[in-house]
Amino acid sequence: MRAPPRPLPSASSGAVQRGGADKGGNVNGVRTQPHGRRAPGRATGPVGRLTRRREVAELVAEAGGGPLRRTLGLTQLTLLSVGATLGTGIFVVLGEAVPQAGPAVVLSFVLAGVTALFSALSYAELAGMIPGAGSSYSYTYATLGELVAWVCGWCLILEYGVSVAAVAVGWGQYVNELLQLTIGRALPDALAAPPGDGGVLNVPAAAIVVLAMVVLLRGARESAVVNTVMVAVKLAALVIFCAVAFTAFHAGNFRPLFPLGTAGMTAGASSLFFSYIGFDAASTAGEEAKHPQRDLPRAIVLSLGLVTALYCAVALAAVGAMPWQRFAGTEATLSQVLVRSVGGGELWPVLLSIGAVVATTSVVLTVQYGQIRILFSMSRDGLVPGLFSRVHRRTGVPRAGTVIVSAFVALLAALIPLGDLADATSIGTLFAFALVNLAVLILRRRTPDAPRSFRVPLAPVTPLLGVACCGYVMYGLGADTWIAFGAWMAVGLAVYGLYGIRHSTLNRPAPEPETTP
Numbered sequence: 260m261r262a263p264p265r266p267l268p269s270a271s272s273g274a275v276q277r278g279g280a281d282k283g284g285n286v287n288g289v290r291t292q293p294h295g296r297r298a299p300g301r302a303t304g305p306v307g308r309l310t311r312r313r314e315v316a317e318l319v320a321e322a323g324g325g326p327l328r329r330t331l332g333l334t335q336l337t338l339l340s341v342g343a344t345l346g347t348g349i350f351v352v353l354g355e356a357v358p359q360a361g362p363a364v365v366l367s368f369v370l371a372g373v374t375a376l377f378s379a380l381s382y383a384e385l386a387g388m389i390p391g392a393g394s395s396y397s398y399t400y401a402t403l404g405e406l407v408a409w410v411c412g413w414c415l416i417l418e419y420g421v422s423v424a425a426v427a428v429g430w431g432q433y434v435n436e437l438l439q440l441t442i443g444r445a446l447p448d449a450l451a452a453p454p455g456d457g458g459v460l461n462v463p464a465a466a467i468v469v470l471a472m473v474v475l476l477r478g479a480r481e482s483a484v485v486n487t488v489m490v491a492v493k494l495a496a497l498v499i500f501c502a503v504a505f506t507a508f509h510a511g512n513f514r515p516l517f518p519l520g521t522a523g524m525t526a527g528a529s530s531l532f533f534s535y536i537g538f539d540a541a542s543t544a545g546e547e548a549k550h551p552q553r554d555l556p557r558a559i560v561l562s563l564g565l566v567t568a569l570y571c572a573v574a575l576a577a578v579g580a581m582p583w584q585r586f587a588g589t590e591a592t593l594s595q596v597l598v599r600s601v602g603g604g605e606l607w608p609v610l611l612s613i614g615a616v617v618a619t620t621s622v623v624l625t626v627q628y629g630q631i632r633i634l635f636s637m638s639r640d641g642l643v644p645g646l647f648s649r650v651h652r653r654t655g656v657p658r659a660g661t662v663i664v665s666a667f668v669a670l671l672a673a674l675i676p677l678g679d680l681a682d683a684t685s686i687g688t689l690f691a692f693a694l695v696n697l698a699v700l701i702l703r704r705r706t707p708d709a710p711r712s713f714r715v716p717l718a719p720v721t722p723l724l725g726v727a728c729c730g731y732v733m734y735g736l737g738a739d740t741w742i743a744f745g746a747w748m749a750v751g752l753a754v755y756g757l758y759g760i761r762h763s764t765l766n767r768p769a770p771e772p773e774t775t776p
Contacts, residue, residue, distance in 0.1 A: 310404035311765050313640070315706060318389045318397055321639075327392065327546040328655040330480040333554040335487065336541045339625055340562030342486045343537030345493060346426055346622030349573055350433065350615045352533055354592030360527025361518040361583045365574045367527030368534070372567035374732050375535040377725030378692035379563045380715045381699045383556035386542040387712035388702070390551030393636030394542040394629070395695045400640070402701040403694065409759055411694050412637050413751035417687030417744075419630035420664065422536050423468065423623055424671035425684055428453070430619035431463035436594050437612040440605050456676045464672035471624045472665035475631070478654045479547045482628060489621035496614020497573055500593055503607050504576035507600045512582050529735030532685045534570060538563045540625055543632040556713035627668065631660050641766075642759040686736050686744045689729045696725035 331339070353364070360367045385398045393400070396415055400408035435445040445451070452458025475482050517524065541558040545551045577593060580600040589595045593615065594608045601607060631647075635657050638647035647660040699715055699722045715721050 308760060309406040312402070312404050313397070313400045313408075313765070315389060315401050315702070315709060318391050318393075318401060321391065326650040326655070327635075328479065329547055329549050331483055331544055331548050332550075333557055335483045336544060336548055336554050336558035337561050338487050338490045339483065339544060339628075340538045340541040340558055341494075341565060342490045342621040343540035343625035343629060344535060344562060344566045344622075345490070345497075345569070346429070346537075346619045349497070349534055349570055350429060350593055350618060352429075352530060353574065353577065354586050354589040354595075356527040356530045357578065357583050357586035359519065359530060360523045361516070362513040362578050363517050363519075363521075363524040364527050364531070364578060364583070365571055366516075367524050367531050368567070368570045368574050370524065370528040371532045371535055371732065372563075372570070374528070374532065374689075374725075374728035375538060375563060375692075376567075377721055377728055378695055379538055379559050381692075381696045381722050381725055382539050382542055383559045383713045384699055384711060384715045385695065385702070386545060386555035386559060387552045388709060390545035390548065390555055391636060392543055392546045392632040393640075394539055394545075394633060395691050395698070396633060397636060398698040398702075399694050402698040402705070405642075405760075405763060405765065406755070407694065409642055409755045410748065410751065411691050412633060412642070413748070413754075414687040414691040415633045416630070417747055418536060418684055418691060419626050419633060420668055421671060421687070422533070422684040423471075423626045423630065423668045424464070424675060425533070426619050426622045426626065427464035427467050427668070427672035428461060428676070430467045430616060430623065431461055433594070433612050433615040433619065434463045437609065437616060440594075440609050440612060453674050453676050461673045465669040467620060467623050468627070468665055468669040468672055471620070471627050472661060474624055475628055475661050475665075476654065476656055476658060478656055479544070479628075482624060486621055486625055489617050489624070493614050493618030493621060494569075496611055496618065497569055499607070499614070500597070500611055501572050501576045503601055504580040504596060507581075508576070508579035510579070512578055512580075518583075525731070525735045529685065529732050532689065532732055535563070535566070536684060536688050537622065537626055537629075538566065540629045543629040546632075552710075552712040627665065630668075631657055631664050634660050634664065639764075641762040641764040642755070644758075683740060683743055683747075686733055686740050687747070689733045690744075693726045693729040696722040696729070 356367060357364045382395070385395075389397055389401060391397045393412075394415065396408055396412035399411040431451055435451055439445045446463065448456075448458045450458065450460060450462045453461045474485055519526075538559060541548075541555055541562065545555060548554055573593070577596050581596045585599065586592065594612050597608045597611060598605075634643060634647040636648075637643045638645055638660070647657060647663070649657060649659055651658040700719050702709070703718060
């Protein structure tokens with residue numbers, strides 16, 4: 260029987276000293292470099308500086324003694340991931356995916372979910388092994404080197420930051436739908452849509468980002484309580500939708516199943532992958548979890564399973580209630596399904612719109628949380644300015660980082676249309692997920708005896724399938740999305756070349772050998 264994983268070293272236990280190691284050079288059972296020697300990750304020279312790595316032991320020790328407060332249990336971590344995942348993807352983006360895939364949109368959800376599952380298993384192994392705030396950025400830093408870690412972190416900024424903006428845009432759509440259903444009026448397009456959609460400024464989208472910022476500034480525990488309440492509301496809203504929509508179910512709406520071919524199903528999966536973004540949010544809470552090595556893997560897998568089952572049920576109910584041809588051009592899609600296909604007046608659409616507003620608020624809150632923690636970790640490594648890792652003494656929150664990220668996201672939400680934001684988010688996420696699957700394979704080979712509280716089953720087959728699925732779904736994205744992704748990467752490499760490589764903490768000299776009298 261395999262021995263249970265060793266607990267994280269405590270910053271106050273005395274077992275971890277300034278280098279993050281005990282007197283024998285071990286951290287959490289992983290051998291570090293002897294004093295005075297330069298670790299292999301700290302290579303010099305032009306190429307060596309790009310491939311230098313953070314050691315797993317360093318990352319574990321750093322997470323064990325960091326300034327963030329450990330206040331989150333398994334339930335809160337699971338709901339954090341559910342809160343970050345379950346929102347605009349099903350409430351809004353479904354309306355864009357159905358015209359691409361037809362009734363096969365249900366299978367599109369399955370394909371996107373399987374792609375996410377392979378990566379979720381890899382996330383679970385690495386989150387239990389390196390329970391820090393950096394998520395996949397930290398995992399690639401320990402395996403593929405600093406340059407690839409920067410690229411991964413830059414993709415995560417795209418994933419988290421842009422997806423918050425996309426969710427905020429969806430929130431504004433449901434607010435307008437709710438106003439129309441209750442008082443018969445909606446906000447004018449000039450104030451409720453970005454320039455690309457016929458408006459001037461999307462005020463509701465920017466407002467919800469600012470509201471989430473106010474909650475996040477109060478602390479992780481307080482934010483988790485608010486998220487728990489909102490997750491309960493949106494789960495109830497989706498269950499009610501399924502129950503009501505199935506009363507108008509017509510099996511004929513699924514014939515033919517592939518009116519746009521299997522290519523349409525793949526294109527739908529590429530768009531719907533946006534719906535699964537967020538299950539990795541628990542991994543960004545590694546330094547605020549009470550028992551990270553035990554609870555992080557469980558939270559990631561549990562949240563993805565719950566979300567996938569619910570997505571498939573909602574898609575089945577929606578297409579069964581309304582022919583797929585009628586989804587084109589719909590906003591607040593699920594509400595429109597009930598308005599057009601189900602009797603009972605405006606009661607059900609109003610209740611669903613309330614649930615959707617709460618649901619998307621939860622996503623904005625939790626994904627914004629994850630973005631701030633990613634930048635916290637990158638800042639601690641010196642790759643972005645230090646103000647992102649300054650933690651407020653009273654609240655335990657990176658206050659400056661929270662305000663800066665929120666201001667940037669609010670600007671995106673106010674000015675960019677939803678479709679462009681969703682596709683850009685998906686491609687950045689898929690690239691980061693592929694790197695996580697590769698990181699599992701590399702660490703299995705490099706540190707086979709390191710403690711792992713969860714192991715990906717059937718490795719190396721499962722991680723390789725994860726890489727293949729990510730590539731396949733990326734292939735289904737449009738040329739404009741690839742061009743935007745290339746431009747984003749070019750900007751990221753320029754920032755790394757001008758700032759990150761010069762300020763990296765790995766530039767600091769290795770400690771001198773200890774001498775004894």
